[in-house]
Amino acid sequence: MPIKEIRENIYYVGAIDWDRRLFDSLIPLPDGTSYNAYLIKGSEKVALIDTVDPSKEGELVDNLKALEIERIDYIVANHGEQDHSGTIPTVLELYPMAKVVCTPKAREILADLLLLKEEVFQTVEDGAELSLGDKTLKFVHAPWVHWPETMLTFLKEEEILFPCDLFGSHLATSNLYAENKEEVYPAAKRYYAEIMMPFRNLIKGHLKKVKELNPKLIAPSHGPIYSEPEFIISTYEDWISDDVKNEAVIAHISMHGSTEVMTRHFINSLMKRGVGVKVFELTKSDIGAIAMALVDSATLVLATPTVLGGPHPLALSAAYLVSALRPKLRFVGLLGSYSWGGRAAERIKEILGNLNVEVLQPVLAKGYPKEEDFKALDNLADEIAKRHKEFAK
Ligand code: FEO
Numbered sequence: 510m511p512i513k514e515i516r517e518n519i520y521y522v523g524a525i526d527w528d529r530r531l532f533d534s535l536i537p538l539p540d541g542t543s544y545n546a547y548l549i550k551g552s553e554k555v556a557l558i559d560t561v562d563p564s565k566e567g568e569l570v571d572n573l574k575a576l577e578i579e580r581i582d583y584i585v586a587n588h589g590e591q592d593h594s595g596t597i598p599t600v601l602e603l604y605p606m607a608k609v610v611c612t613p614k615a616r617e618i619l620a621d622l623l624l625l626k627e628e629v630f631q632t633v634e635d636g637a638e639l640s641l642g643d644k645t646l647k648f649v650h651a652p653w654v655h656w657p658e659t660m661l662t663f664l665k666e667e668e669i670l671f672p673c674d675l676f677g678s679h680l681a682t683s684n685l686y687a688e689n690k691e692e693v694y695p696a697a698k699r700y701y702a703e704i705m706m707p708f709r710n711l712i713k714g715h716l717k718k719v720k721e722l723n724p725k726l727i728a729p730s731h732g733p734i735y736s737e738p739e740f741i742i743s744t745y746e747d748w749i750s751d752d753v754k755n756e757a758v759i760a761h762i763s764m765h766g767s768t769e770v771m772t773r774h775f776i777n778s779l780m781k782r783g784v785g786v787k788v789f790e791l792t793k794s795d796i797g798a799i800a801m802a803l804v805d806s807a808t809l810v811l812a813t814p815t816v817l818g819g820p821h822p823l824a825l826s827a828a829y830l831v832s833a834l835r836p837k838l839r840f841v842g843l844l845g846s847y848s849w850g851g852r853a854a855e856r857i858k859e860i861l862g863n864l865n866v867e868v869l870q871p872v873l874a875k876g877y878p879k880e881e882d883f884k885a886l887d888n889l890a891d892e893i894a895k896r897h898k899e900f901a902k
Contacts, residue, residue, distance in 0.1 A: 510543065512572050513685050515726070515734065516667050518550040518644075522557075522572040523730075524565035527681045532592075536703050537795050540696055541681030544592055545730045547671060548573070549664065551641025554582040556610075558662055558671045559730050560596035569596055570603065580604060583631070583639065585646065586611040587673035588659045589618035593730050598623055610639065612650055614658035633660075649722070651675065651715045653708045661715075663722050670724035674704060675715065676741050678732030687733035690740065695801070696732060697741065701748055702800035707835045709749045716745060753807035753839055755897045756785035760799060760827045761812035762792060767846035767877045772812045774878070775844060775886045782894035784808075791823040796830055803836035807897050809866075811857055815847035819856045828860040835864060839900050842889055843871035846878065869893070 513521040523545040529538050544561035546569055555578065561569045573581075581604040586594050589611075597619070601607060608631040611619060616630045633639065635650035649661040654675045662671040678696035687693040705712060719727075719742065727735040727742075735741045757779055763769035776786055787802040803809065809831060813824035820828070831838075841861055843854045854871040861868070872889050874882040 524568035553642030563595035778890035810842035815851035
């Protein structure tokens with residue numbers, strides 16, 4: 510991204526990664542991403558807010574050179590993950606007098622990950638302020654978005670919040686600002702689902718602090734800047750609320766067609782009862798899309814055959830993902846076919862054991878499903894529709 514002056518003496522100096530398609534060797538990035546870094550020139554001191562992924566360090570360095578930045582006093586590290594911190598060593602080589610400003614926990618993490626020396630750090634407590642002369646940075650500890658060391662930085666005079674990953678979106682776009690809501694909303698939801706959803710309850714507290722700060726601009730470390738912060742704040746309030754929708758996520762896989770027949774019957778049965786469905790065949794589905802569907806659905810249904818005495822490995826992997834993402838599901842349904850027994854349902858229940866959900870009576874057919882199996886699937890659909898009436902919107 511070319512340098513942009515977002516306010517007088519406050520610059521976007523980050524990089525867009527148009528071509529990246531995988532993050533953490535796990536998360537698909539269909540829309541690329543960006544690593545946003547910001548330079549703040551105060552009347553006395555200069556601060557860099559976060560850096561960029563090491564693959565893009567050349568762009569950050571070129572931007573600092575183009576701005577003729579002769580000194581950086583502070584490198585604010587809101588978060589230790591390397592897509593924001595990984596270029597700190599390079600910036601320190603160029604500006605050896607700079608201090609790395611971070612939480613005490615981040616100091617530990619950054620020292621371990623980047624092998625930084627003890628003397629480069631200046632740790633800040635929750636609520637601490639740092640003067641740049643005519644500008645003041647205030648630091649708000651916000652642990653677990655999404656690592657334990659994270660903090661938010663607020664530029665008081667301009668009322669700009671730099672929340673690093675919080676409110677981010679993996680979106681490579683030429684739009685510096687999130688004016689195109691249709692472009693930003695799905696990317697922000699995918700990001701929330703994959704990165705922030707496991708910390709939903711902690712984010713409730715952080716949102717309260719953000720609202721108290723009442724920022725005029727929210728400048729995250731991925732994706733566009735919010736010039737209308739209420740859009741992303743209210744969107745987050747919706748996602749983190751306890752409300753669920755009258756929807757079921759159906760994640761399914763079959764080997765020889767029996768589980769497939771059951772799944773098709775069950776999907777129709779739910780639809781006839783007015784339950785919305787989001788269907789994912791596990792050999793073809795993007796895990797980010799499944800995560801997004803889980804943000805507000807009331808129910809998850811896993812459909813798997815029995816393989817080697819347990820669930821199909823892709824169903825096992827999906828269950829593990831759901832357990833890690835901790836969505837606000839209320840109910841889990843299980844269905845599938847087996848031939849000579851096994852523990853498919855028990856294994857999935859064990860994996861999902863950390864979730865506060867009710868696991869409904871599984872429907873397991875021996876071999877190809879028969880009349881009683883289809884009836885059991887209809888009963889399961891009845892139960893889900895009835896329970897959704899109690900809980901879902
Ligand atoms: Fe964008 Fe947690 O790093």
